[in-house]
Amino acid sequence: MERIIAEYLLETPYPLADVAAMMAGEQSSGTFVRVAGETEELRARAAAEVLSIEELDHADAPTLHSAYIARKQPAGPFRRARIRIAFPTGNIGRNLPTLAATVSGNLFDIGEITGLKLLSLEIPAAYRTRFELPAQGIAGTRESLGVTETPIFGTIIKPNVGMRPDEIAALVDQLCAAGVDFIKDDEVCANPDIAPLAERVPAVMAVINKWQERTGRKVMMAFNITDETDAMRRHADLVAREGGSCVMASLNWCGLSGMESLRTHTPLAIHAHRNGFGAMSRHPLLGMGFQAYHALFRLTGIDHMHVHGIGGKFVDTAEEVTDAARACLAALSKDGPDDRVMPAFSSGQWAGTLPQTLAAAQSSDLMFMCGGGILAHPQGPDAGIASLREAYDVLRSGGSLAEGAAARPALAAALDFFGSP
Structure with missing residues (x-):
């Protein structure tokens, strides 16, 4: 049985x-x-x-x-x-x-x-096959971005909410120029009156498409389409029409049925945000652990999953973040299909937290998202992104960040400004 x-x-x-x-x-x-x-x-x-x-x-x-x-x-x-x-x-x-x-x-x-x-x-392998698989997953996300080996370096639109579509597009333009791979909306910015998706998506995608024509690289933008189910379908269609490749939804507030419906409707990558999960997980004797939680939502066919960050601003221990990342990077069922999803690290991340992140994941198949780590870099967002790439180059060659910073100015400035990891 x-x-x-x-x-x-x-x-x-x-x-x-x-x-x-x-x-x-x-x-x-x-x-x-x-x-x-x-x-x-x-x-x-x-x-x-x-x-x-x-x-x-x-x-x-x-x-x-x-x-x-x-x-x-x-x-x-x-x-x-x-x-x-x-x-x-x-x-x-x-x-x-x-x-x-x-x-x-x-x-x-x-x-x-x-x-x-x-x-x-x-979850038994045969039962897993009855549900949707990721439409993009790790391989599809990498192919879409043209990033084959390094982590996906990304950031979040800040301020969280309040900017107009033209202001958001201007920030995206700056980030594309800096060489970012991935940008996401904040979880509280979905379809606000001041920047509705109907205006924000075309404005932002015009910038992303411009940079693709100029450089051959297409930045992935995760538009937050969290809403009731029919609205999410319409929003996903809008993103697809404008040439987008990714949408984001808040899992706990859209629910399992909403996420399933979204997956069956769109081939776009679904960036899964777990905001509110702490209400289920923080008490040691009440609620749900990450492995059970993510298993349920993995069955909806998501492509990326938030795991928070090591040494960040949230409550998770390093062990909890590690376990979450490795769960995402493993097939849900033994002998089942390849349904791995890309763990998305965020919360207080910068070049200095990359070493423990790579050690936790035991892989470069991850999204490393830095808000302040890029946007607050003392030399500007260009140097913020450069500091991440320089840090990865140092670590890949087996060196330490402190040693490698001597010949890498963006990394040196990050270490000086943000302090010890």
């Missing part, structure tokens, strides 16, 4: 095996009591199975409040464990929202549970 395996971190004052069985039943064929029609044959076909329980530690008090626990007053302790449950794919079919509801859903509301985090999902 083909099954999806979900791994959870659980806390409960009740016997772990009992609560794990409750979780499996609640999310498959059963409920809290046996019901009419729940035959052994049906259970064999549709019931989820608890595969393993690994007890870890315990706490004297519940991590999360539960009115059920408050009423029942169990003695404790509150045991914690890793639990693996297998769910038959036949219960789900090709249905991403139902997959998400199955592996999470009401599990977070079960009264006996005082802590629950969905850590990871194992």
Whole structure:
């Protein structure tokens, strides 16, 4: 039987095996009591199975409040464990929202549970093929940009929001002249009154197309088309008509269905922004870990995925960023199709954070996006981009940034201005 395996971190004052069985039943064929029609044959076909329980530690008090626990007053302790449950794919079919509801859903509301985090999902290869693959992925993105070996060096439109289309186009012109590979809108700039997509896309693409005719290089611009589903389709069509190659969407607010609909509608690269993910991930005993989260959205057919940055302005540890990047650079399913996506590093990045980024990814197949690292370089955006390329050249040759900076003025100025990595 083909099954999806979900791994959870659980806390409960009740016997772990009992609560794990409750979780499996609640999310498959059963409920809290046996019901009419729940035959052994049906259970064999549709019931989820608890595969393993690994007890870890315990706490004297519940991590999360539960009115059920408050009423029942169990003695404790509150045991914690890793639990693996297998769910038959036949219960789900090709249905991403139902997959998400199955592996999470009401599990977070079960009264006996005082802590629950969905850590990871194992997706069978045959089941993976039922969903969309990336339209561009790593290879297509590189081919579109004509960048074969180095990381994709990019930046973000700043100020985040408030500029008019002509002002944004002027900034893009400056960045294209500087030699940037990739530019993206900020996640809060989608279709604002002051710079609607209907005006912004033609203005920006006129600049990008001008530079392509002049240099043969076409910068990839990720236009933020986050919106309701029909509007996103229209926005993607506009980008395609103007000669664009990429659109961006905020995953959590468009949802699985919205992202699936966008993928089936457009062949453009989809730059997936995970803003809001911290609400799911930051608590150690509540929500969803990155591996499970990105697996669900990988099934929508995205091409690039944000992983934040090492030493940046966000809460992620270096280990969390590393794990996220390597998850993106691995096939979702063992023996499945090549559905790798390009990890997008951002948040406080500059030439000095490139060494640990390359070490984390163990690959140059990544987007390295610097806002201030390019736009705030003391010698201007041209030198900001040059500092990234100089840093990569030094690292590829096996040297250190401090040593290499002696003969590389843009890198030296970055190290002097931004300080130690």
